[in-house]
Amino acid sequence: MSWASWTTAGVYTGRGGVLTDEVGVVTGDLTVHTTFAEREARVAVQYSGASDWFTMSGSPVPCGSEEESRELHDAIVAAVREGNGATVPRLPVPPR
Secondary structure, eight states: OOEEEEEEEEEEOOTTOEEETTTEEEOSEEEEEEEEETTEEEEEEEETTOSOOEEBTTOSEEOOOHHHHHHHHHHHHHHHHHOSSBOOOOOOOOOO
8 A cells, every 4th residue: 555645834825715625715824735545635724833624625536646646736736826716626537
C-alpha cells in the first residue's frame, strides 16, 4: 500500500474562497493538506495556525498514484488561490 501526504501553508484564497462540507465557504490565509492512500486523495483546509480542519468539498477523489496525488495537491492549491467557491478539481483519467 502506498501512502503520501502534502501540506502547503500560507495559501491566500481568491475572492469567493473555498467551499467546505462542514462550514460552507472559508476565506483568507489557509493551510491545504492532501492525503493519498488506497487509490484516493482526501483534502482538508484550515485557517493557518488554527486547530480545526475542514473537508474541502469534492473530497475524497479517486487518485491512481503518489505522483498523481502530488499533481492533484498542486491543482488544489491553484484552485484555492483562484477562489470562486473552489472545490477539489478532478484530474483527467489517463488512458490505459
